[in-house]
Every structure is written in C-alpha cells, then in structure tokens.
Amino acid sequence: MIRVEGLCKTFKVPKRPAGIKAAAKALFKREYIEIEALREVSFNITAGEVVGYIGPNGAGKSTTIKVMSGILVPDKGKCEILGRTPWDDRIAHVKDIGVVFGQRSQLMWDIPVIDSFELLRDIYRVPDNQYRVNLSKLRDILDLGDILENPVRQLSLGQRMRCEIAASLLHNPKILFLDEPTIGLDAVSKIAVRRFIKDINRENGVTVILTTHDMGDVEALTDRILLIGKGEILFDGSFNKLKSSYNSYSILTVDHSGCDNAPTIANTSMLSNINGRMVLQVDTKHRSISSVINQLSDILEIRDISVETRPIEEIIAALYKEYHI
Amino acid sequence: MKPYISALRVRFLNGLQYRAAALGGLTTQFFWGAMAIFLYQAFYQSGSQPQAFKYSELVTYIWLQQAFLALIMLYDWDYELFDMITSGNISYELCRPCHIYGLWYTKLLSKRLASATLRFSPIVIIALLLPTPYRLSLPHSIMSFLLFIITMILGLLLLVAISMLIYISVFKTMSPVGSMAFIGITGEFFSGMTIPIPLMPQWLQRVCYIMPFRWTADLPLRIYSGNIRVEQGLVSIGVQLLWILILVSVGSIMMKRITKRVVVQGG
Numbered sequence: 150m151i152r153v154e155g156l157c158k159t160f161k162v163p164k165r166p167a168g169i170k171a172a173a174k175a176l177f178k179r180e181y182i183e184i185e186a187l188r189e190v191s192f193n194i195t196a197g198e199v200v201g202y203i204g205p206n207g208a209g210k211s212t213t214i215k216v217m218s219g220i221l222v223p224d225k226g227k228c229e230i231l232g233r234t235p236w237d238d239r240i241a242h243v244k245d246i247g248v249v250f251g252q253r254s255q256l257m258w259d260i261p262v263i264d265s266f267e268l269l270r271d272i273y274r275v276p277d278n279q280y281r282v283n284l285s286k287l288r289d290i291l292d293l294g295d296i297l298e299n300p301v302r303q304l305s306l307g308q309r310m311r312c313e314i315a316a317s318l319l320h321n322p323k324i325l326f327l328d329e330p331t332i333g334l335d336a337v338s339k340i341a342v343r344r345f346i347k348d349i350n351r352e353n354g355v356t357v358i359l360t361t362h363d364m365g366d367v368e369a370l371t372d373r374i375l376l377i378g379k380g381e382i383l384f385d386g387s388f389n390k391l392k393s394s395y396n397s398y399s400i401l402t403v404d405h406s407g408c409d410n411a412p413t414i415a416n417t418s419m420l421s422n423i424n425g426r427m428v429l430q431v432d433t434k435h436r437s438i439s440s441v442i443n444q445l446s447d448i449l450e451i452r453d454i455s456v457e458t459r460p461i462e463e464i465i466a467a468l469y470k471e472y473h474i
Numbered sequence: 475m476k477p478y479i480s481a482l483r484v485r486f487l488n489g490l491q492y493r494a495a496a497l498g499g500l501t502t503q504f505f506w507g508a509m510a511i512f513l514y515q516a517f518y519q520s521g522s523q524p525q526a527f528k529y530s531e532l533v534t535y536i537w538l539q540q541a542f543l544a545l546i547m548l549y550d551w552d553y554e555l556f557d558m559i560t561s562g563n564i565s566y567e568l569c570r571p572c573h574i575y576g577l578w579y580t581k582l583l584s585k586r587l588a589s590a591t592l593r594f595s596p597i598v599i600i601a602l603l604l605p606t607p608y609r610l611s612l613p614h615s616i617m618s619f620l621l622f623i624i625t626m627i628l629g630l631l632l633l634v635a636i637s638m639l640i641y642i643s644v645f646k647t648m649s650p651v652g653s654m655a656f657i658g659i660t661g662e663f664f665s666g667m668t669i670p671i672p673l674m675p676q677w678l679q680r681v682c683y684i685m686p687f688r689w690t691a692d693l694p695l696r697i698y699s700g701n702i703r704v705e706q707g708l709v710s711i712g713v714q715l716l717w718i719l720i721l722v723s724v725g726s727i728m729m730k731r732i733t734k735r736v737v738v739q740g741g
Binding site: 271274 | 480734
C-alpha cells in the first residue's frame, strides 16, 4: 500500500555569525548550511496497519509525513502510495488520504466548525448522503454534539483537536497521517482520541501512520514502530520486539522477614536492603525473573514481591542514546 | 468548479461578519473622498486652462472610487494568506485536491466582494444626495452604465490576478513587506488611484496605458461618467480579457513551480 524507497531530502538553511559586520555581508552574499533531513529512508506499510513513527525532535518524522502527503518533493528516492507518486499526482493522491498536523489548524478561526466541514465536503466532492452518514458517525464517537456550531476560536484545545481529526476523515480516506495528534491534550481527550483511532482502524480498515512523542500513544495504538533518527530508519518492528530487545533489566522488590547478610545472586545487583525490603535489579538478558525468585525463596521467607519492567520512556531514551541521536 | 464556488461562499460569509471594520472603512472612505473633492475644487478654481476632465466627472470618479475601493484598490491584503505561507499552515492547503492558484484566487475575490458589499451602498446613497457640485452624478447613459458594470467585474478579476503575483512572491521572500510596498504603490499610482489619469501629463498617460493597472480602476470609473465613450469601452474589454489571460497563466505557472519547491519546516 505504501512503499518508500531510498528517500533523501536536504534542506538549505541560511546561517550567519552574530554581529553587524556579518549582517552587512549577508546582504550581498548568503551562506547556507545543508541539513540532511532524510537519508535513504525505506519502508513498506501494508493496508490496515497502525504504524507509530517515532524519533526525537528534528529526526525527520514530519518531513517523511510531508513527503508522503504530497507537500514536499524529495531530492531522491521513490514513494508509491496506492499506486501513485504523491508529488507527481498530488491532486488524485490527496483525495485518498487524510492528514492532521497537531501543531496547525485546518479549521477557519472565526466561523463555526460546521461551516469548515461543509467547505471540506465540497472541496473533496463528498456526496451529500455520504457526508451526512460520516458526520453523524464522527459526531457520536468523537462527542462533538454541541461544539459544531461554535466558532473555532471558542473551542478548547481538546475540542479543537477532535474537530481537526473529524475534519480529516469526512472524505473517507484510506490512509490517515497523524502528526502529533495528542500534543497538548489532557488525559481524557488523549484517551478519547486514541480510542477513536483504534475504532476507525478496526471498523473501516483505515491505515494509520502517526508520529508522536507520547509513548502512551504508541503503546496503546500501534502494532509496529518505525524509529527514525538523524534522517535514518533505525528500528522497524513490533513494539514488543523493541521492548524485549532493549528492556535489559527489571526491578524486583521483595519484602521479607529478615536476613542479615546480603545474599549474592548471579546477574543481579542489589540496589538496597533495609528494614526487610530488598530492591534488586535483574539483568533479564541473562537470567529470568522466575529463577531469581526461586533462588530467593530458598534463602528468604518472602512476604510480598513485585516486579517492574523498565518504563518505556526510559527505553526510548536509552535507544536514542545508543544511536547517538 | 464546486470546490471553488464553495470556498467563495464560505469566505464571503466570513467576511460579512466584520461589522466594525466595515464601519471604520466606511467613515474613512467618506471623509477621504470629501477631502479629495475639496482639494481638486481648489485646483480647478485656481487653474487658468480648462481641464480635459470636467469637475463633475472628477467628483463622480472620486465617489465611485471610494465606494468601490475594495474592488479596485490593490492595497487590500489578505494577511491570512501571508501567514499561511510564512507559518507553514500552507501544509493543509497543499493536502487539498484543488489547485492552490484557483483556491487562493477565489479567497481573494471573496474577501473583496464581502468588503465591498458592506461598504458601497451607504457611500453611493449619501453621495447621490449631496448638493450639486459635490454630487455623484447618474451614469452617462444606460449603455455606459452596463459597460461600467462589465468592466468593473473584469477589472476585479484582473486586479486579483495582479495581487496573486504578490502572494506568490512571498514564497520566495518570506516577508510580504517588500512586494507589498513596491507593487502596491506602483500599482496604485499607475491605476489612477493617486491622481486620476486624465489629469496626468500626456507622456505619463501613455505609460499608464501600457501597464495592466489602469484597466482595473481608471477604466470602469471613467466609463461611468462618460469620459470614456462606449465604443472605446467595448474595445477595452478585449484588452482586459487579454491581460487577465496573461496574468492568470503566468501566476498559475509560477505557483505550480514554487509549490514544487516549497519547504515547510518544523512541526
């Protein structure tokens, strides 16, 4: 459905040192530095997938989304979406996709949301009956009941974002690109947006590609992760695979009835052992949690035990560090 | 065509809601018109030669100019479009199954139509009721009135085509200030908005006639008052159409090229 091959994009960014002299010089001769936003990015996405596209700021996420939605023309590489090249066949291509840029707005500021929706209906040439069906469905699941008649400027961020998402789905797109759809949202709106994305993926088979910095989004929504850093794809696989390959340790907290000398257990390190509470870090690559618990129960009387895996945010941060991005 | 008509309608309705801006504009235009008329009266009374442009024609010219300012004045910018380019919100425009040139053309057109709709009738009515030397006269003939309407509409289409070039230039410069001032002031002068063209020296008039600007404002206003005769007016429709054709083609080709090279950074 989506085939991206060897995508490259370089931006020319003007630069000049501080000061009046440099500014005067720049009037006549501009200097530029080249920034490689994408370096040989390749991946395939099949219909019905939900793909999380993650990476630190400036990694090239938005650039990829913009190339795939026909806004940017890459310097090199191929991109085929539903059999078309987005930038060559822009108008035909955009009819089949929906896009939400979380940091921008597609609704007109001073007029009621419903007027913007009707404009989009005409722009995408959505037949009337189909528009009505879509609208009532979106109104129900995104809980837009009362806010459609309000001017956009009166809406809260959460309400606006729900309207933005609805706006990009009025024309039944086959693919939905979401660029940071949950940015700045409170917990309730976030959950509503996530549930909705899941629903339209399951029920309408919409393929979803979303970029986000919120690992909660990724965990709740995606079957597959693409990690990009410095313009290159660094990881492509399922969330669990990412977790198991980078989740190198777990924390084991044991309440016990007392043991004076600390036992030595292979492949673990003792973080603390005070007042009958022992905290161990277990190297899960070399040893399973259960074998550690077995060994502990032989030497201690265990009252309570809890296992925490490494938080996902930390895994991602470690990943970024490992790849120097 | 439907997407563009719908965009036109929504923008038009959107433009109609800015009542305070309309009231402000109305007052400014009324006083500006009155001031210009008194000023020219002083000139006409102190001048020794009779002018080719009669005082009554001039008064009519100025009242129409003020009443329909939004349709003939280059200097009526849509900052939303400038913002769209410089802030990157253009991303959304490029995701629509429309030609950007067409979409923006309709946006500019509807903004002008909305602002003219709110403003023209009060000025026309008041100017028609004023005492004689200052009054807006009735059209020279029915034929010249019809021709006035036709050339005004074509002039508006041409004006929007000219202003589109300014918006396109912002893709390159990222700031509208330079092009706005340059094309804005040049265009205003050569369309006869600063000084009516019949009052300019002969050689300058000739310069005006080869540029596109005067076909937007000067032409319809002078047709109304009969300063340009109907036969001449009919020929000028052809010139207007030719200019529209040239500038729309140039603009849409430039737009197509520049949107291929657009760079939307961040977010």
